[in-house]
Amino acid sequence: MIEVGEHGAFSVNGVGTESRPFPLSFSVREAEGVWSVAAGAARAGELADLLGAAANDAVAVVSLATNSYLDEEWRPLKPSLIAAQLGVPCTVHPLGSWASGTYGLAEELLVLDRDLLPRLLDGSWSPYELTLIDVPAHVTPEQLDELALVLGATGADESLLSLLGVSRVWFSGHDDCYALLETRDPALPAAVLARLLALLAGSALTELTGRPSVRVPEPGPLLPGQLIATAPHWIGALGEVTGDLVTIGLAALADPWRLDAPFPDRADLTATLDVHRGTWRITHTLGL
Known part of the structure; x- marks a missing residue:
């Protein structure tokens, strides 16, 4: 479990003149035992x-x-x-x-x-x-x-x-907000992606509940590992947010997401947090 406050990176940053909610972005590559990650927002x-x-x-x-x-x-x-x-x-x-x-x-x-x-x-x-x-x-x-x-x-x-x-x-x-890192630890990229998912879900729950902070479970290593094995570049946007469930639509990209790039109009997968059970799951989806 991590504690996500109302002033986290996803809560205080916006995209464009309309200040749309900041997306989750994640990109990873490996060369000669060094993993390079670009991630946001954190x-x-x-x-x-x-x-x-x-x-x-x-x-x-x-x-x-x-x-x-x-x-x-x-x-x-x-x-x-x-x-x-x-x-x-x-x-x-x-x-x-x-x-x-x-x-x-x-x-x-x-x-x-x-x-x-x-x-x-x-x-x-x-x-x-x-x-x-x-x-x-x-x-x-x-x-x-x-x-x-x-x-x-x-x-x-x-x-x-x-x-x-x-x-x-x-x-x-x-x-x-924007994070770049290199690591020799093969587990760190998946841990960063799991943290981003929990931070985005937590930011949505702090806004929904009006609390200064909430405690959110992080996905286990299998979920982010599945995403990284599927594609190296991802963008994620909040979907349905209730007191019971938080959904995040995830789209695989051909290249790392850039701030001036439009959001995809479809999601390949949906990551869902069951708030009461404290569990995450991934399902295939048709829209973002």
């Missing part, structure tokens, strides 16, 4: 426990931008000051001025225990840019410098994990 805090579970013992915060924590001159606080205010112990590794202006890098890296990631991303604030990568527990300053150099020099179409042999998960979040 806040970093809504995925933090999944990322931590797939990581090495520590996680490095290599980029962080937010309007939630500002100084007296309305400039974002350094990541280390944000961590201090949240009571998250970490090691601070300064990169210096050379990192300033380098996309995807802050002037300092934070290294924290992977189990502290949910505390750092506790939902009380929102980063509009965030990049995380896992590292060994006793990572050295020299290794962090090398990591930063690789991150700063890698192109957008290159796999980071293929260049970093010790890391198991890399995450990049934009607007606390």
